[in-house]
Amino acid sequence: MKAFTIEPNRKTKQLAKLLGGDVYIVGGFVRNALLGKKCDDEDLCSAYTLADLEKKLEGSEFSLKNKNKSFGTCKIVCGDKSYDYATFRKEEYVKGHCPEHVEFVKELEVDANRRDFTINAIYYNLKTGEILDPFNGxxxxxxxxxxxxxxxxxKDDGLRILRMLRLAGEYGFNIEFHTLKAAQANIQNINDLSKAKITEELTKLLTRTTNKGAVKAIKLYNRLGxxxxxxxxxxxVKPRMVGKCEDKFIGFLIDIVDTVNPASVSYYLSHICENAGFTKKQFVKIINVISGYYDALNHMRNKQYFFKYFDNFQDIYKILAKKSKIVAQKYNFFYxxxxxxxxxxxxxxxxISEKDLKKHxxxxxxxxYESVLMEALSDVFDGRCxxxxxxxxKDIGKHHYHKF
Structure with a gap:
């Protein structure tokens, strides 16, 4: 493993000095620092309650936002820098990823027991620089x-299972045997997650991982059902194009289409994208790019192809070249x-436009209007007009005068 240094942000050091006592960074920042990787999010925790924080930060440039006194959480904000803060606590779950009962505690070791994985339960003391690692993370x-x-x-939180699979892909880690078995035994907890949480985890999976990491995570999704x-x-899902494409999201959707082989690619992708929470503008382009990929593989005629896909061809070409260089070069020549x-x-x-058709x-x-203009476009493209x-x-009147 790479040599590491843990270097908190300057404002973080200032905040720790204002708070005094033992305040810790925990989670991704510490984990990534130990791996020699960057992480800008510094999640803080201590025995201080929100009331304690308000007293200690009164009159300073730091303020508390999004306060949840029941859970002991808030955002500590200073200019453009913010921190997620949580008071040491222990939790009880009944169903879903939100605890039903929370009890604030003074001991770091008790707080550590509520965290998910050992690699996320390593604490860095901002006052002393000491690392506390109760589970050998x-x-x-x-x-x-x-x-x-x-x-x-x-047992309590399906989101932790999805996070585990994403982390395995993101870092190229293996999942310990008993942990994987526990995930399999509790896979039904994923049913309780909101669409937004699922979409967020899938988005992280496809943006934070390498191509190889995305393939690994998708295979784990397959294995756990x-x-x-x-x-x-x-x-x-057979993860092939997701392992090749620069845009792993598009590669992933192509792998889904190749797996399912739907009757209509555009209709099926519309359904998938809408369920994933994407805006109409976002998924219209995605669907056009992927449809252009398949229509090229099916050898659509050049003129019809570029009438439909010209504006997005550069994006289509990138993924088409990963599948068939010959087909990609053929269409790129015409482009x-x-x-x-x-x-x-x-x-x-x-x-001319629709206004001209309406006028004349x-x-x-x-x-x-659409079909008449497309016919006119075809005539211009072919040099007939x-x-x-x-x-x-004049040409439209000549060909269609008997209709209008």
Whole structure:
């Protein structure tokens, strides 16, 4: 393992001095520092209650936000820097990932027992610089192992299971045998998670991991039977393109489509993206890129292809080249030809619009505007008509006068 230094932010040191006593950084910041990795989030904890914090920070540049006195949590804010803070506590769960009962305590060792994995239960004392490691999390970091604090930890919170799988992919760690068995035994807890929590974990999985790490995590999802638990209609995903694509989210969706083989790619992806909480604008582009990938593999004719996918082709090309360099080069040649010869490829590039159709052909049904303009675009592209407003109107009248 790399040599490490734990160097808190300057404001963190200032905050610790104001608070006095033993205040600790715990979780991802310490874990990543010990791994020689960067982490900007400094999660703090101590025996101080929120009332204690308010007294100690009164009149300073630090303030408390998002206070939850029942759980002893808040955000400590100073300018653009913020910290998640939690009072030492022990918890009791009944169902879901939120504890039903919380009791504040003075002992760090008691607080440590509520945490999930040993590698996340390493405390750094801001006052003394001492590292406290009650469960040998440092040893697990050295051995690249994820181990639960105890087997009951996964009985209460399905989110911890998803976090465990994501961390295994993110760091390339193995999951300790008994921890994995406990996750399998309690996999039904994932059913209680909100769509937002599931989407957040999947997003982290696909953005924080390497391609190899994403493949590892997806295989663990397969092994534990997670997909149907989170509302998807398959049991396994064959992680191929997610291991190759720069945009792992798109690679992951392609792997889903290849696994499921739906009748309509665009309809199926719309359903997946809407369920994942993406905005319409976000998933329209995603669906266009992936549809363009499949239509290229199915050898759609060049003209029709670029009428539909020209604006997103650079993104399509990146993933297409990972699947078939020959197909990617074929379409890329035509793409460059369109650009170099300044061909009219978009409906918006025509010198007429729907307003012109309405003006010159008032009896034309509005539902026909799209098809008439696309036919005009085809004529311009093929050189049968110049891209000139008067010529286009004349051409449309010539071909459609009997209709309007």
């Amino acid at each position: 440092f040893g697990d970091l050295q051995d690249k192992r994820i181990r639960a604090i105890n087997q009951d930890i996964l 997670v997909w149907k638990r989170i509302g998807l209609d398959f049991t396994i 460059k030809y369109i650009i170099s010869h300044k061909l009219v490829i978009r409906k918006s590039d025509l010198k 052909f008032p009896s034309m049904p509005e539902k026909m 110049p891209n000139d407003a008067s010529e286009l109107i």
